């Protein structure tokens with residue numbers, strides 16, 4: 001159900017999400033390496049300036065690909081520059097929601113989807129989970145994380161229920177400081 005009070009993280013806040021101190025509690029390699037393997041196809045939905053996208057591009061290597069989707073073009077512009085600087089621009093694909101992001105084109109192609117601090121900003125959460133379900137391969141994984149300060153436990157649970165309604169199976173994730181998190185599995189057999 002669309003929610004009119006939803007606020008989107010302003011583009012300039014993207015810089016604060018890149019601060020090196022964030023690594024103390026959101027270390028991309030520690031958080032994501034249990035799920036990511038060489039050659040995987042990944043979607044970083046709500047990627048902002050790529051705090052997680054760039055490390056994920058390094059983790060999947062030359063044979064993998066990271067699709068980076070965001071609704072704000074300025075976030076993607078900065079991400080593109082960072083991808084060049086980190087030498088991963090060949091396996092980073094930028095997708096602007098409302099422009100060239102088309103879930104149908106990624107049907108059954110993804111191994112892993114990261115939803116980090118974005119779902120609470122999306123008005124139609126059911127549609128998001130439905131699209132993600134269709135883009136994942138069987139046995140694909142979603143790592144779903146929300147910031148505790150912005151999202152209440154019952155709101156997180158409500159989003160989880162929407163994901164489960166779209167066919168996902170919920171698993172516990174390892175606890176992340178100041179965050180609510182879960183693993184969502186697509187198992188269709």
Ligand SMILES: C[S@@+](CC[C@H](N)C(=O)[O-])C[C@H]1O[C@@H](n2cnc3c(N)ncnc32)[C@H](O)[C@@H]1O
Pocket residue numbers: 008009017045046047048049050051052069070071072075097115116117118121122123
């Ligand atoms: C709080 S930031 C989190 C960024 C990133 N995941 C991180 O953890 O560093 C949320 C991001 O989601 C994006 N966003 C908000 N609504 C969106 C939507 N409907 N579709 C795609 N991206 C969206 C915002 O533009 C912003 O870049």
